[in-house]
Amino acid sequence: MNRIHDKSGQYDNEAGRPKDVREGGRGISSVAFNTLFMLIVCGGLAVMAVVMAVVDPLFHYHAPLSGMSYTLNDERYQNNGIVKHFTYDAMITGTSMTENFKSSEADALFNVNSIKTCFMGGSYKEISDNIETALSANPDLKLIIRATDQFDLISDPDKHVSTDSDSTFKYPWYIVDDNPLNDVEYLLNKSLLSDALTDIRMTLSGTPSTTFDEYANWMSAYTFGKEEVLKTYIRPQQSDLTYPLTDEDRELIRANLKQNVIDQANAHPDVTFYIWIPPYSVCFYDVENRKGTLKRCFDAMEYECELLTGIDNIKLFGYADREDIVTDLSLYKDMAHYGEDVNSEVLRAMAAGEGLITSDNYRSYMDRVRSFYMNYDYDGIYE
Amino acid sequence: MLFNSYYFLIYFLPIVLLCYYGAHAAGNKASEDKAYMWHKAALWVLIVASFIFYAYDNVYYLTLLAGSILINWFIALIMNGRIKSGKPADGTNLSGDHVCDTLQKLILAAGIIIDIGVIFYFKYYDFFIENMNALFKADFNLRHIVLPLGISFFTFQQISYLVDTYRGETTDYSFTEYAAFVSFFPQLVAGPIVLHSELIPQYRDRSRWKISADRIAEGLYVLAMGMFKKVIIADKFGQAVTWAWIDTASRSSVDMLLASLFYTFQLYFDFSGYCDMAIGIAKLFSLDLPVNFNSPYKAVSINDFWKRWHMTLTRFLTNYIYIPLGGNRKGRVRTYINILIVFLVSGIWHGANWTFILWGVLHGILQVLNRMCKKIWDKVPKAIAWFVTFFIVNMLWIIFYAPSVSEGLSVWVKICSFSDMHISSDIFLLFIMKEVNMILAMLGPVGALATTYYQWYMIMYLILSFVICLCCKNLHEERFRPTVGKAVLSALLLIWAVVSFSGVSTFLYFNF
Numbered sequence: 001m002n003r004i005h006d007k008s009g010q011y012d013n014e015a016g017r018p019k020d021v022r023e024g025g026r027g028i029s030s031v032a033f034n035t036l037f038m039l040i041v042c043g044g045l046a047v048m049a050v051v052m053a054v055v056d057p058l059f060h061y062h063a064p065l066s067g068m069s070y071t072l073n074d075e076r077y078q079n080n081g082i083v084k085h086f087t088y089d090a091m092i093t094g095t096s097m098t099e100n101f102k103s104s105e106a107d108a109l110f111n112v113n114s115i116k117t118c119f120m121g122g123s124y125k126e127i128s129d130n131i132e133t134a135l136s137a138n139p140d141l142k143l144i145i146r147a148t149d150q151f152d153l154i155s156d157p158d159k160h161v162s163t164d165s166d167s168t169f170k171y172p173w174y175i176v177d178d179n180p181l182n183d184v185e186y187l188l189n190k191s192l193l194s195d196a197l198t199d200i201r202m203t204l205s206g207t208p209s210t211t212f213d214e215y216a217n218w219m220s221a222y223t224f225g226k227e228e229v230l231k232t233y234i235r236p237q238q239s240d241l242t243y244p245l246t247d248e249d250r251e252l253i254r255a256n257l258k259q260n261v262i263d264q265a266n267a268h269p270d271v272t273f274y275i276w277i278p279p280y281s282v283c284f285y286d287v288e289n290r291k292g293t294l295k296r297c298f299d300a301m302e303y304e305c306e307l308l309t310g311i312d313n314i315k316l317f318g319y320a321d322r323e324d325i326v327t328d329l330s331l332y333k334d335m336a337h338y339g340e341d342v343n344s345e346v347l348r349a350m351a352a353g354e355g356l357i358t359s360d361n362y363r364s365y366m367d368r369v370r371s372f373y374m375n376y377d378y379d380g381i382y383e
Numbered sequence: 384m385l386f387n388s389y390y391f392l393i394y395f396l397p398i399v400l401l402c403y404y405g406a407h408a409a410g411n412k413a414s415e416d417k418a419y420m421w422h423k424a425a426l427w428v429l430i431v432a433s434f435i436f437y438a439y440d441n442v443y444y445l446t447l448l449a450g451s452i453l454i455n456w457f458i459a460l461i462m463n464g465r466i467k468s469g470k471p472a473d474g475t476n477l478s479g480d481h482v483c484d485t486l487q488k489l490i491l492a493a494g495i496i497i498d499i500g501v502i503f504y505f506k507y508y509d510f511f512i513e514n515m516n517a518l519f520k521a522d523f524n525l526r527h528i529v530l531p532l533g534i535s536f537f538t539f540q541q542i543s544y545l546v547d548t549y550r551g552e553t554t555d556y557s558f559t560e561y562a563a564f565v566s567f568f569p570q571l572v573a574g575p576i577v578l579h580s581e582l583i584p585q586y587r588d589r590s591r592w593k594i595s596a597d598r599i600a601e602g603l604y605v606l607a608m609g610m611f612k613k614v615i616i617a618d619k620f621g622q623a624v625t626w627a628w629i630d631t632a633s634r635s636s637v638d639m640l641l642a643s644l645f646y647t648f649q650l651y652f653d654f655s656g657y658c659d660m661a662i663g664i665a666k667l668f669s670l671d672l673p674v675n676f677n678s679p680y681k682a683v684s685i686n687d688f689w690k691r692w693h694m695t696l697t698r699f700l701t702n703y704i705y706i707p708l709g710g711n712r713k714g715r716v717r718t719y720i721n722i723l724i725v726f727l728v729s730g731i732w733h734g735a736n737w738t739f740i741l742w743g744v745l746h747g748i749l750q751v752l753n754r755m756c757k758k759i760w761d762k763v764p765k766a767i768a769w770f771v772t773f774f775i776v777n778m779l780w781i782i783f784y785a786p787s788v789s790e791g792l793s794v795w796v797k798i799c800s801f802s803d804m805h806i807s808s809d810i811f812l813l814f815i816m817k818e819v820n821m822i823l824a825m826l827g828p829v830g831a832l833a834t835t836y837y838q839w840y841m842i843m844y845l846i847l848s849f850v851i852c853l854c855c856k857n858l859h860e861e862r863f864r865p866t867v868g869k870a871v872l873s874a875l876l877l878i879w880a881v882v883s884f885s886g887v888s889t890f891l892y893f894n895f
Binding site: 027028029030031032033034036037038040041044045048174181182184185188189190191193194197 | 389390393394596597599600601603604607817818821864865866867869870871873874875877878879881882883884885
């Protein structure tokens with residue numbers, strides 16, 4: 001059996017080296033060992049940190065270097081740096097419903113220079129925080145195009161993916177917060193070093209940076225159409241009960257919109273907020289109908305309209321009444337997610353002022369929406 | 384706070400080392416009286432640092448640690464008779480001059496009951512209630528108590544202190560020394576289980592108050608190796624183990640056999656890596672902690688395995704349970720019963736689940752069988768003895784890991800049935816190392832080939848693990864000799880581990 005070495009008396013401290021250090025002739029003194037070790041460790045880590053700070057693939061310290069190519073590929077790691085350091089006067093943001101937007105189209109339609117910072121599965125709070133960072137960092141920001149998803153409308157105003165107990169996702173707070181001490185998680189991170197090296201390789205090979213038209217755009221990654229949509233969910237049994245919008249629900253909507261939309265708009269009267277409600281497909285409303293929550297869904301939407309209209313710098317748009325979109329399942333990959341053609345159409349419509357919801361017309365808009373979805377032949381989808 | 388975190392390695396450890404040696408350096412220049420004060424200040428640096436280290440994850444449990452130290456210290460004081468006399472004991476304190484032996488026993492029992500009670504409440508309360516509810520069809524509420532870090536370690540450590548105090552083996556320790564001994568952060572949350580007689584005399588050894596280049600060198604080397612074992616090896620195996628156990632029903636027999644092997648290596652590299660880090664960090668403070676692992680997978684019998692695995696726990700159980708029960712002095716049957724009791728306690732100590740208890744009992748039975756058949760077993764060729772031992776240990780780790788006994792048994796059945804022999808491709812994917820791929824990409828066609836046939840990553844992980852476990856000498860097996868090669872290797876491995884602390888977390892949006 002192997003014998004564990006007895007530690008007693010093995011050191012010759014004054015000499016700074018083990019007693020038998022010269023045995024075999026390959027040993028070095030402990031002082032030399034420590035010096036060499038620390039030089040390699042500190043030197044290696046310092047070089048890495050400098051490379052990271054200079055290339056800065058997450059734009060944490062500075063804007064993209066002139067002449068350098070960058071990959072945009074991770075929203076939650078890069079959006080904070082983008083809004084802090086890029087040059088822009090308009091931003092497109094929201095959930096996955098906004099990822100297929102093309103900023104070049106927004107630029108042409110609204111005569112702006114826009115960026116796109118979406119958050120797949122993002123809550124109102126997460127999106128609002130990113131907008132707040134943008135507003136603080138960029139006095140030139142004049143236009144914000146933001147989707148408000150119905151998925152998360154009735155929810156805690158502070159809901160955030162970082163506190164979602166079902167998520168194994170570790171939120172990169174070191175990118176978002178202002179604590180310089182945790183920047184080591186960015187500067188000494190092999191995955192992000194790999195991103196920095198990719199940027200260097202792209203630059204050397206003459207590959208251009210990812211554009212905001214391409215950033216987070218998932219159009220080419222999925223197949224669209226009725227067949228695909230119907231694969232993504234199981235149609236629920238028809239519920240015998242209907243679930244109304246309760247006072248608690250209304251309070252959640254009010255608090256959520258107040259904290260994450262209205263207060264922000266009121267605090268920045270010079271900025272125009274284009275808020276729009278994404279057009280989910282009829283399949284989405286079929287599921288709501290079967291679960292007995294369709295009326296609740298529209299009551300919530302109407303309450304949102306009530307709260308967001310009448311504010312000078314908020315222009316609210318709704319496209320749930322666009323039958324040409326919501327009934328055409330060839331535009332969708334699942335019950336809610338549509339392809340980039342819908343994003344382009346939404347941009348065009350907003351720029352043209354189509355679908356504008358005001359305090360004067362929101363009730364008639366909701367009447368149209370209710371009338372359409374409550375009388376729709378949902379069984380026909382499955383024939 | 385974790386050793387394998389930026390905050391610990393880049394901020395916490397250097398600052399504590401600076402303060403600790405700064406206090407000692409001030410003491411070395413001062414007069415004899417003041418030198419003692421500075422030494423005490425250095426110990427308080429350790430205590431405060433240890434409390435910060437412990438409170439980092441949950442500040443509320445700091446009161447538990449502080450309370451546990453105070454109560455045990457107070458009980459030891461009573462046993463030592465120091466409270467009654469009002470003077471420090473002189474080392475011959477348990478002669479009965481102050482407190483009679485029966486009273487000593489009662490105080491000792493009270494101390495142990497308090498310590499066990501604390502562990503029971505935090506670790507076993509819900510388990511106990513669950514079983515009571517199941518047994519008596521009752522509906523007592525569970526408390527879902529979050530287990531305080533390291534409670535089993537620092538409580539066992541203090542039980543040993545109380546027993547040794549009763550035995551008259553503790554001397555005139557000061558409260559500062561005692562608190563610094565129990566809370567010493569390198570060993571606080573996961574061992575090794577250090578005895579007062581190992582650590583406190585080192586605190587007093589003046590030769591350890593100066594920075595020793597030799598100990599720093601060995602400490603850096605052992606710390607780097609431990610970090611590599613934990614971060615680069617164990618955590619990679621851990622990903623594959625988690626994947627396999629998330630849905631055991633849909634895994635194949637070979638998947639689960641591989642998963643069992645992965646866990647066998649994960650557990651060893653994780654725990655021994657952590658202990659290496661603890662030993663290495665302690666050496667940076669010129670302190671030696673006991674070795675906890677001695678190449679356990681080289682064992683050629685279960686008996687041999689337990690002499691090599693978690694050695695300080697085995698030592699604790701031997702000294703404070705097995706020997707007091709009579710050890711092997713009361714005949715063969717009592718010896719076997721004592722062994723079974725020790726392993727039952729070991730199983731319970733490892734966690735509040737029947738899986739741990741079954742695992743402990745099975746190891747106990749195998750240990751007894753090993754003893755009964757020792758003469759026959761010794762004649763078995765070493766290679767076969769090793770294989771059988773490794774296989775048994777590996778299979779028993781399945782029960783150790785399983786969330787429930789029934790799930791553990793179903794995995795055993797799945798593996799032994801060899802019903803499905805395919806290997807899921809996901810297993811191979813889990814072992815891919817982005818940074819290695821990045822380097823391979825620079826090697827042209829050979830690199831491209833290696834990244835295409837990514838299966839070699841898992842195979843290399845297994846081969847490397849077997850080589851380290853079976854062919855390499857234990858880090859602590861022989862005297863450390865600093866060489867250029869060791870400096871370069873350990874520094875590079877530490878860099879690799881450090882830059883692996885924080886990966887890029889992938890957000891999975893299941894609704895998408």
